[in-house]
Amino acid sequence: MNEKSIIKSHLKMQINKNKMHNYIIPLFESLSSEVFHFTYISSLLKMLRSGKMKLTPNIGTHSDDKLNSNKFYSMSFQNSKFGNIGYSMAMSSSEKVCVNFDGDKLNHLFTGKPVNYWGDFGNVERGHRDFMHNFTRYNELEERLLSNKPYIDDVYKYIHEIHILSVKPEERAIKMICEILQLCNDNNIPIYVYNDPKSFNHQIKEKSIEIDCTNQEKENIDYHDSPLTYIAALLIIYDESLKPTICEHVKNSKSIAEKINHSKKAYNLNIDYTYYCDDIDKDISNMEYNYLRYYSQFTDSEFKTLVANAIHNNKTSDNDFNVFIINLLIKQMMKHKIRTLYKFIEFVYKKVGIIK
Numbered sequence: 001m002n003e004k005s006i007i008k009s010h011l012k013m014q015i016n017k018n019k020m021h022n023y024i025i026p027l028f029e030s031l032s033s034e035v036f037h038f039t040y041i042s043s044l045l046k047m048l049r050s051g052k053m054k055l056t057p058n059i060g061t062h063s064d065d066k067l068n069s070n071k072f073y074s075m076s077f078q079n080s081k082f083g084n085i086g087y088s089m090a091m092s093s094s095e096k097v098c099v100n101f102d103g104d105k106l107n108h109l110f111t112g113k114p115v116n117y118w119g120d121f122g123n124v125e126r127g128h129r130d131f132m133h134n135f136t137r138y139n140e141l142e143e144r145l146l147s148n149k150p151y152i153d154d155v156y157k158y159i160h161e162i163h164i165l166s167v168k169p170e171e172r173a174i175k176m177i178c179e180i181l182q183l184c185n186d187n188n189i190p191i192y193v194y195n196d197p198k199s200f201n202h203q204i205k206e207k208s209i210e211i212d213c214t215n216q217e218k219e220n221i222d223y224h225d226s227p228l229t230y231i232a233a234l235l236i237i238y239d240e241s242l243k244p245t246i247c248e249h250v251k252n253s254k255s256i257a258e259k260i261n262h263s264k265k266a267y268n269l270n271i272d273y274t275y276y277c278d279d280i281d282k283d284i285s286n287m288e289y290n291y292l293r294y295y296s297q298f299t300d301s302e303f304k305t306l307v308a309n310a311i312h313n314n315k316t317s318d319n320d321f322n323v324f325i326i327n328l329l330i331k332q333m334m335k336h337k338i339r340t341l342y343k344f345i346e347f348v349y350k351k352v353g354i355i356k
Helices: 003-018 041-050 062-067 086-090 103-109 128-138 171-186 197-202 229-238 240-252 254-267 274-289 300-313 320-335 341-351
Strands: 034-039 073-078 095-102 111-115 142-147 159-166 191-194
Touching (some): 041 095, 159 197, 229 300, 229 341, 240 320
Antiparallel strands (some): 034 073, 034 095
């Protein structure tokens, strides 16, 4: 059976299982027995180094609020291993990763459900060929794990095997793959590397390749995302007792230290961690002076949108300070049983007497 026939057969199974009223609807309330997480090599390395999987915060957009069943964190999986259908289609065709997870084990500790983030993707009445095309292109085949905790701890025990695609690996990719190979070997996780997309897409293990890891050093995979200082400022305005904790995290943040070193090398700026503490203080002053409008050019509504967009854009960030700030924000929301970001901002407005 050729590649096209295999995919067509798989899609027909999905259609027959889920089709009703001319679109796809979820039929299950848990994850499938095996689920597949597609990501990138650097993200996989971070997960294996830490031994835990960082979940995605579900605050920031109305779609997130609607899809995630009042849980504050989630992780996207695919119910198909094929790397050229579903949400994995949106990723690079030359370098990505598929981690095969034990869905049954995950179901013991977490809830899950099928979702289609982009909604309806085609009308069946337009014809079978058009429907098959739209199904392949737009249906993400996504199953979403839901949780109120920010991590899946001891992640190795949920992994069946790992598949890596790197068509023409450069030095940086080889360094990361070699460290991943060692971590998998240490934890008895089968791993396969491919330089051919078709073999990766179908997980044809016989076509996997060997990587020469002689004298390979570890790769620095930290990012230089800008710290979310104004969200830290919002939290301090909400509760001033949080300020020492936040400033201590600024002082010890590896990501902010990397940002400082980058600024010194690239822009010859002589700064230290107090530069970012000062940033937080400036944001507090500006917010208080402008009634929590982030500088005078923003209305209250625009400030809410600014915060929502910042969190949405940093949901998958590995910047340790931003992860800390978003998790601290969610902790305060859970404390007051507030589900949406906009309602929390309004709660802060009322708390400090800006609105009644």
